[in-house]
Amino acid sequence: MSVTAPPAPPVAPKPAAAASGPRFWNSTGVVRLRREGAIAPIAAFVVFFVVYVIINPELLTRFQLQTASNLVVPLALVALGQLIVVLVGGIDISIGAIMSLCNVVFATQLEHLPVPVAILLSVGVGLACGLFNGVLVAYAGLPAIAVTLASAFIFGSIAREVLDRPGGGVTKEIYLATSGELVPFVPVSLVWLAVIAVLLWLLLQRTALGRHIYGVGSNMESVRAAGINARLTKLLAFGLAGVVTSFGAMMLASSTVTGDPRSGDPYLLSSIAAVALAGAAFTGGKGSIIGTILAACTLGLIGNLLFFAGVNSYWQYVISALIIVAVVGIPVVWRRVAFFAKGARS
């Protein structure tokens, strides 16, 4: 989108946040969103949301908002995990399997362990899965798509070994704490999503590691030349993605009140679709958190919208695909048209 803007990004080892005043706004505001490709998905979400509320004003009632957010929060979290891997120039085919595995670990451990321990175990499993991929990609130098293809088979089989059919010990209390009406006015799952997203945003935008993650994806050579440990950064990015995915898995287990060894499968393709819709570059280095969350919300709620509009909700698959191609493709076409227009003028 911003071909003419300085290809500056983000390899500033020293946090530039020290600079105050206009520079601060410049680096946090619209400019950054534009640079990260998030304008189109945000606009798409706003349009989508307005249409949704016009068709179904009931969305803003407590119950419907809660149902809708329980539906999209797991997808949003998994998409954030996928985003982190995409930011370092990789892709995670195993993300659905990681999600299934964390989901069943969480659900089965709840049967006989206290809740915090089960949460820690699930997060630990997500971290371990991410690090497994990360070591093979960063240190063994293998292509991410092939490594995660292999680990998709491996993690998936372990998940079904842990729990071979839907079940587990997720309780009503956990449902209430993650997906119910714990806090006034807002569905609690949205609160959890916001907390995780803000922490992740701080990590990516305000710490050295986060800037390195963006840097490794946008220009591996410069990052190496700057003396940053690119391999370690990649490894940590995969690990972080695993952790975020495990949060998505636990939210899914809690909102459905079951552990299911195949629950993550549909999230493989939809997480990649959400990251694509968010305007992230699959070559790495470009992609925004807010764009990804809103893209996930758009994709996750299309089915609901069609239901309320009285359209056969199978259309959601067709419409999602068209939205992705349109939102990702229009800037490309626009750039090309602008290029030709410029050429014709001169």
Next chain:
Amino acid sequence: MTTPGTSAPDTVGTPASTGPLGTAPGVDTSPAGIDRAEGVGGSAPESPRGSHASFLSRVPRSVWPLLAFLVLFGIGGIIRPNLITIDSLIGTATFAIILAIASFGQTIAVIQAGIDLSVPNTIGFSALAFLTLVGPLGPVGAFVAALAAGAVIGFFNGVVISKLGLTPIVTTIAMNGLLFGVILLAFNFSELTVTPDFVIAITSAKISVFGISMAAVLPLGLALMVVLQLVLSFTGWGRSLFVVGSAAETARLAGLPVDRIRITGYMLSGLLAAFAGIVIVGYYQQASATMGASYLLASVAAVVVGGASIFGGRGSVVGTVGGALVLGQVSTLVTVLNLGANIQQLIYGAIILIVISLYGRRRAA
């Protein structure tokens, strides 16, 4: 080094490597590009010093998965001597050839540095379209129409990828989703129960080849493999697919119509996936909306185990058949030893890891 017992694939695999390129017009100006394209069929790109390494690197890559299959077959025989029979071989090969047919399209997509994640629902769409159209169009008309539908799907993939510049992964995922919607909206599943005899005759019907009884899909798949390998190895279009896959920019500078090659590549990929859909319907004699789902990862797995580079420019359909045979033999062994489907998936993952750690590093570094 040639492996006895796999004579048919071998005779195809060897010329693929020893008789490279040569006739692809218009690319003579780019030695680097050609060099790498030559590596495609088999011989490694770097010039080895030791004669031993030189010999090994000259063995076409597609031989290794076939060799691995024979080793696994032998291991099976050591564990259970009654597994070394023609029937057992035919059984595994039949299972494998169906996976291979579903992976041929994926192979074409991967060779040109793409990937086709719309294979699952292209399979489902073509199968259901075929069954729906058999009534009005007759079996042959429906067959042609379903294949044409696959080519059209591939055409749209190719146009979006090469003209709009979207990533192949995203494009084909979007196409996969779109097709799923179309499948659910367009077809009336309750009516689609009768599989026409014509398809059964070319897939699940038992025929006798050299006195050995086998399902018709096996010779069909092997014949398709031979045809595709000849196209890939000895036609200008086939060679240009490798050039585009290994160095698209070089190919463009050398005057190759890169976009057109990409689009036709995806068309062939879609057409082959559609063919796989019809074959699967014929063999299993059932069709459903999600019938292709298991081929999403399995097709990529067969291609990778078959020695193709996930970055493009390297791969062969013979290798893909070898990869499918390896996966099929693992499945047979797991079933015989009663280890369960989970262990099978675990071994699939381990095999992919082994294969990519043997092959995958050269261009990743």
